[in-house]
Amino acid sequence: GAVVSQHPSRVICKSGTSVKIECRSLDFQATTMFWYRQFPKKSLMLMATSNEGSKATYEQGVEKDKFLINHASLTLSTLTVTSAHPEDSSFYICSAWTRGSNQPQHFGDGTRLSIL
Amino acid sequence: GENVEQHPSTLSVQEGDSAVIKCTYSDSASNYFPWYKQELGKRPQLIIDIRSNVGEKKDQRIAVTLNKTAKHFSLHITETQPEDSAVYFCAALTYSGGSNYKLTFGKGTLLTVNP
Numbered sequence: 745g746a747v748v749s750q751h752p753s754r755v756i757c758k759s760g761t762s763v764k765i766e767c768r769s770l771d772f773q774a775t776t777m778f779w780y781r782q783f784p785k786k787s788l789m790l791m792a793t794s795n796e797g798s799k800a801t802y803e804q805g806v807e808k809d810k811f812l813i814n815h816a817s818l819t820l821s822t823l824t825v826t827s828a829h830p831e832d833s834s835f836y837i838c839s840a841w842t843r844g845s846n847q848p849q850h851f852g853d854g855t856r857l858s859i860l
Numbered sequence: 861g862e863n864v865e866q867h868p869s870t871l872s873v874q875e876g877d878s879a880v881i882k883c884t885y886s887d888s889a890s891n892y893f894p895w896y897k898q899e900l901g902k903r904p905q906l907i908i909d910i911r912s913n914v915g916e917k918k919d920q921r922i923a924v925t926l927n928k929t930a931k932h933f934s935l936h937i938t939e940t941q942p943e944d945s946a947v948y949f950c951a952a953l954t955y956s957g958g959s960n961y962k963l964t965f966g967k968g969t970l971l972t973v974n975p
Contacts, residue, residue: 776960778963785968785970786967786968787949787965787966787967787968788904788949788965789965790962790963790964793960793962795960801960835901837903837904847894847906847909848892848894848953848961848963849963851903851904851905852903853902853903854901854902854903856901
């Protein structure tokens with residue numbers, strides 16, 4: 745149980761393109777979803793926390809207009825990287841939490857974003 | 861906010877030896893400490909965790925110890941195998957009110973187990 749599906753797994757696109765990444769909880773309702781960014785050989789850095797039906801809470805230094813997060817339902821959150829540039833290239837991972845879970849977060853498989 | 865320091869950044873051991881990774885945290889309100897194993901390009905996988913009311917927990921070859929007073933916790937892997945090679949992250953969980961909480965991760969340890 746507690747499967748989180750993230751799509752797409754890999755994106756390669758031109759500079760200036762906007763890219764949407766989806767995170768779905770397949771067999772549970774996710775009260776909260778988290779978005780992380782991970783550079784090569786680095787740790788997971790929390791970008792934002794989103795609760796269903798409310799605005800996301802962004803971490804300090806993360807541009808909310810650049811990284812748009814929508815959490816419209818208890819099973820889906822999306823991250824849109826707007827007007828992406830090469831410096832936005834990274835591994836983006838979502839995770840989801842549900843009340844009563846024995847784990848604090850269930851992680852998706854991640855999305856490798858490469859901006860040319 | 862919480863700050864988690866993790867050492868060492870790289871660790872190389874011979875198969876069968878033990879490996880120890882140490883973390884310290886700064887926020888005394890943190891009360892849950894998971895350890896994750898991440899293989900290249902994959903999702904982090906929870907391997908063991910410990911809550912602040914427990915000093916030690918063991919699961920087969922993996923154990924975690926917690927010293928609340930000193931604010932540090934450690935991962936111990938015994939009888940290491942090549943498949944244990946991966947990046948290991950410690951984390952500390954802090955609640956910020958209601959159902960809001962945050963996991964702060966250490967910078968990771970690249971463990972290499974040589975056959």
